[in-house]
Amino acid sequence: MNPRLLGGLTAALFSAGLTLGAGLAAAQPNDYTALIIDPNVVTDSQAYTAGTPTLNPGGQPGATTVFTHRDGGRTITDTVWVLADPAAASSAINQAQGSTAIANQKLASAAVGSGGQLITGTSPDGTQSLSVLYFTEGNAASAIQFAGPAADPVPSDLVIEMGQKQDALIKSQLGT
Amino acid sequence: MRRIVMGLAAAGVIAGSLTGVQTANAAQPSNATPSTPHNSPPIITALDCYGTTGNMGCGPGFFWRDGWRGWACYPC
Numbered sequence: 001m002n003p004r005l006l007g008g009l010t011a012a013l014f015s016a017g018l019t020l021g022a023g024l025a026a027a028q029p030n031d032y033t034a035l036i037i038d039p040n041v042v043t044d045s046q047a048y049t050a051g052t053p054t055l056n057p058g059g060q061p062g063a064t065t066v067f068t069h070r071d072g073g074r075t076i077t078d079t080v081w082v083l084a085d086p087a088a089a090s091s092a093i094n095q096a097q098g099s100t101a102i103a104n105q106k107l108a109s110a111a112v113g114s115g116g117q118l119i120t121g122t123s124p125d126g127t128q129s130l131s132v133l134y135f136t137e138g139n140a141a142s143a144i145q146f147a148g149p150a151a152d153p154v155p156s157d158l159v160i161e162m163g164q165k166q167d168a169l170i171k172s173q174l175g176t
Numbered sequence: 177m178r179r180i181v182m183g184l185a186a187a188g189v190i191a192g193s194l195t196g197v198q199t200a201n202a203a204q205p206s207n208a209t210p211s212t213p214h215n216s217p218p219i220i221t222a223l224d225c226y227g228t229t230g231n232m233g234c235g236p237g238f239f240w241r242d243g244w245r246g247w248a249c250y251p252c
Contacts, residue, residue: 044246071242146244154244 031055032063035080035140035173037166039067042158048076057081058099060092062141074148076162080170081141089141090115093134096143102130108156112163113137113170122150129153133163138176142166 033053040048048067057064062081069075079096083089093115102121110116113135120131131146131154144163146154170176232240234249243250 040246042245044248047242047246069244074244148244152243158244 030061032061032080032082033065035082035170036063036065036078037162037169039076039078039162041165042161046070058095069148074146074154077143077145077147078166079143079145080166082174083139083141085139086114086136089136089139092141093136093143096141097132097134100132100143100145102132110135110160110163112160113142113167116163118156118159120153120156123147126150131156131159133159135163135167137167137170138174140170140174140176142170 033055036053038048038050040046047069049070051066051068053063053065055063057079058081060081060083062079064077064079067076067078081089081092083092097117097119100119101124102119103124103126104121106120108118108120110118110133112133114137116133116135118131118133120129122128123130127150129146129148129150129152133142133144135142142163144159144166146159148154232249234240237252238249239252240247241250
């Protein structure tokens with residue numbers, strides 16, 4: 001191969017890497033909104049509208065966004081924390097589980113990320129169905145909560161599918 | 177002769193009425209369970225939640241509504 005061409009390709013790749021890195025670095029420090037998966041990737045693509053993202057939910061570095069279904073009766077709250085290490089991520093999950101009130105809880109393992117757990121039940125007053133998927137991916141922790149009509153809980157396959165897409169997004173963005 | 181004719185007529189009327197009674201009784205169901213052919217599988221027609229065979233391409237047992245996945249086919 002032509003050494004000059006090879007050198008040019010190397011330079012181009014190096015430049016592209018720098019550009020990508022600069023793109024991530026150029027975002028606001030600790031602005032992790034790019035880690036939030038849009039639930040419309042697993043719906044008819046128009047079902048949910050995103051609310052204004054909240055940075056550093058619970059005082060931990062990360063982001064959370066509430067997506068509201070057009071029927072007004074269903075919400076998906078997606079939260080991702082980016083912490084110092086995997087142990088801190090697990091700790092954040094434990095803390096999040098402890099602070100979420102779910103009545104009539106049922107716990108099941110979920111094939112998402114590391115230590116994926118799906119907790120299903122109802123709101124304490126019984127008026128809503130609640131399902132929350134927790135998992136970690138490297139030093140990131142994620143909680144995705146689905147709230148809807150009491151008689152129409154979110155299907156588990158949708159939870160798993162969205163969780164896996166969230167996990168893939170974390171991997172691609174953080175390189176974990 | 178006239179007496180013979182009258183007698184035959186009376187006998188005909190009685191016989192006719194008796195025959196009618198038998199026919200009327202035969203029309204009454206004697207058994208509440210209709211007879212069905214044996215050894216034949218039941219005929220099952222798959223229907224969706226609305227009693228049709230599907231809307232928007234949804235198969236039997238599913239119906240079209242705006243749910244968790246947006247507009248899609250959902251189980252009944």
